[in-house]
Amino acid sequence: MKVKAQASYSIVGDIIFSGPLNTTKHMIAPGEFYIRWTPTQDNLGDQAPICFIAEAASGNKGEGKGPGKADTHSGDSGMIDSSLKEDDENLIFKNEITTFEDVRDIVTRKHLWEVQFSCQYPKRGNVTLGFTVHRNRTAITEKGFGTFTYIFEFYPDNLFGQMFDPSLYPLDYDVGDKIYMQIEAESSVNNTVLFVESCRASPYDNPNYQPTYSIIENGCTVDPTVVIYSPSHNQQFRFSIDAFKFIGLHDQVYISCSVILCEAGNPDTRCFKGCIPPPPPHHRRRRAALIETGVHLVSQGPLRLRSTPEIESRVTGLNLNLAFIAGCLLAAIAMICGVMIHKFKRVTVQYQPLPTTEQ
Secondary structure, X not given: OEEEEOOOOOEEEEEEEEOOOOEEEEEEEOOEEEEEEOOOHHHOOOOOOOEEEEEEEOOOOOOOOOOOOEEXXXXXXXXXXXXEEEOOOEEEEEXXXXXXXXXXXXXXXXXXXXXXXXXXXXXXXXXXXXXXXXXXXXXXXXXXXXXXXXXXXXXXXXXXXXXXXXXXXXXXXXXXXXXXXEEEEEEOOXXXXXXXXXXXXXXXXXXXXXXXXXXXXXXXXOOOOOEEEOOOOOOEEEXXXXXXXXXXXXXXXXXXXXXXXXXXXXXXXXXXXXXXXXXXXXXXXXXXXXXXOOOEEEEEEEEEEEOOHHHHHHHHHHHHHHXXXXXXXXXXXXXXXXXXXXXXXXXXXXXXXXXXXXX
């Protein structure tokens, strides 16, 4: 939208406007501006009011004068008179358009056409931002290995044929379901092998958050449900675990793994040594130059955990048992009350002599 502001005794320096999100202004000439709005998918079908006031300065002073003046560009010459008010909830712009023949005139004797209108904009509103929770591949550059990429994905079964669509995240699992995962390295360097040194689970997208649950540590499986599957090549690692839930109010799980890319078959690499006990405290392993990369962190998630049908059936069965027990107790109480009332009536009944009539 093009806006042109013109004042009779001052210079228009800027405009103040109000509008929806993603609305910007750009000066194209003194007193002329473009107001642009970039709508989002959520704005389809909405009506978006845009209100503005022209700021004018007299001489060298930077005083803003209002109401401002703006040409309506309606075919006839015209001026727009804007004022801003507010209440507890809204900003209220009131405008009046007045037409005349020449903006340089001071007086006129012809009939003026005046249109009054107003619009309001709420002071408070909800702002939403869409984002993709699925993690993209991680690209890394290291000396001797060039640029390589780690890809961490979840799969629906142990065939590892088609990964889950990123649009399905967060993925929903029942507690106890199998979670199938694959970590893969893509590198232009031949004769390399991928090694997963550790994998941990956290209720938040922060591997340093406590508590974390260890799945693999020092190349050794820690979780008893871990199953490792044969990869299609040396730069893949496939495994699964049974879905679990952190105790408390957490219903999401993120998986983070530390991985290394090594020269295949070299006995001096960490990859070749496989599962080893944890090093002593303050021990720092030296990395052999050009035969293995540093340790890199890859993560994926979140996984959203549901209650299992078994637990739900137990809860339902427990509720039925409680209802049955409560019904039996109520019946027993009713029977006891009935017996007590019957005994009370028998105690209160007494024999009385009938009146006789003497002949």
